[in-house]
Amino acid sequence: MDMTDRGLLALVRHEGRVPGPYLDVKNIWTFGIGHTAAAGPPDPARMSRGMTADLDAGVREAFRLFRANIVAYEAEVLRAVNVPVEPHEFDALVSFHYNTGGIANASLIRLSKRREQWRRQCVIQ
Structure with missing residues (x-):
């Protein structure tokens, strides 16, 4: 499953576009459209300063x-979501993960896994 065009555009608008490294509101070096070292290379902290x-x-x-x-x-x-989701829900989950990096530990994911386990138990019995 891929993000929809609408979801991608919303994420780009939310993140903004800066063609140079900058410190974000949490004092984390960022480049472009919300790219940080947590996402992998290049590390914005090591990029040349300025535009x-x-x-x-x-x-x-x-x-x-x-x-x-x-x-x-x-x-x-x-990998984290084990239940069917609608395209707009997938967009929201990717946006959440893009901003937090915490999809694997999110309460929503834990609850959906519990719900799926409960559903399977009901079907088996």
Whole structure:
């Protein structure tokens, strides 16, 4: 399952687009569309400071990283979620995970797994 175009656009709008490294509101080095070191290389803390002279190249790199990050986050959400979800629900789960990195430990996931176990027990009996 992939995020919908609407979900991707909402996430981009929420994150913003900055073609250079910056400190976010939690004092974490970030680049592009919410890319942090937690998502993998490159580490924004080690990037050259300031805006690139070629802003188009900076924007292209921001979107390239975003696309790569989203693929990884979608896969992690799919591994964590063991119940069917609607496309808009999947969008919300990926957005949550993109911002927190905590999908595997989220209460929602634990509760959905308990519900699925309960449902299976009812079907077996």
